[in-house]
Amino acid sequence: MQMFFNDNFVCLFMVSGRFSRSMMLFEEANRYVAGGVHSNFRYREPHPIYFSRARGSRIWDVDGNEYIDCVINMGACILGHGYPKVVDAVKDALDYGLTVGLEPDIGVEVSKQLSRMIPSAESVRFSNTGTEAVMHAIHIARGFTGRYKIAKLEGGYNGWYDYVLVSSHPSIDKAGPPDEPVPIPESAGLARGVAENVVIIPFNNIEATERIISNHRDELAAIIVEPVMVNSGC
Ligand SMILES: Cc1ncc(COP(=O)(O)O)c(C=O)c1O
Incomplete structure (x- = not known):
């Protein structure tokens, strides 16, 4: 096993080391994606690594390399990738209608819970990013x-x-x-x-x-x- 630092940004431990598919995807991305990446901070020399699967503490790139993910989406996936309760809740939400552009009832309950759990969050507003x-x-x-x-x-x-x-x-x-x-x-x-x-x-x-x-x-x-x-x- 090799240690791999992606410009010190994503600290991962890599099991094998081929990147030909990532390289090819980046060549294609340069034709269709503005600047080649959807966030400039994901660009790395000589090309970004493209990920295809994530589960628990592991992620896999398109070349089959396996990593221990020490970043977990900047902390957003703190329970690990594909945590069953989170996945089930997302699936349930699909059954009720994903988004209607109006206030969802569950938004009140979740805000209430967040306010209780985070003393400094007296009130809550959700955002996409x-x-x-x-x-x-x-x-x-x-x-x-x-x-x-x-x-x-x-x-x-x-x-x-x-x-x-x-x-x-x-x-x-x-x-x-x-x-x-x-x-x-x-x-x-x-x-x-x-x-x-x-x-x-x-x-x-x-x-x-x-x-x-x-x-x-x-x-x-x-x-x-x-x-x-x-x-x-x-
Ligand atoms: C500390 C910090 N703040 C804000 C952002 C921006 O978040 P987003 O990419 O969801 O707009 C990021 C993204 O990496 C971040 O790391």
């Missing part, structure tokens, strides 16, 4: 505080909403001084004013963090933190 959840949180923080700027960690990834798609993996020559990083947009086409309204905090530097937050304290609506920076290999 982490990006949407972050966007909602930023809107709420701005609405509540009446301030606009968002602080985020250099190297942190919080989805692809414009005001966090900044300085996730900035190039060293553009990133500015280590204790005073400058915001570097991760993509062309972001909203105007992103760089002026996002404050970058260096990871694991308490002194600089205190100074930067203090300098912007009257303008900051929120500070967003990826507590374990899995997207930067922590």
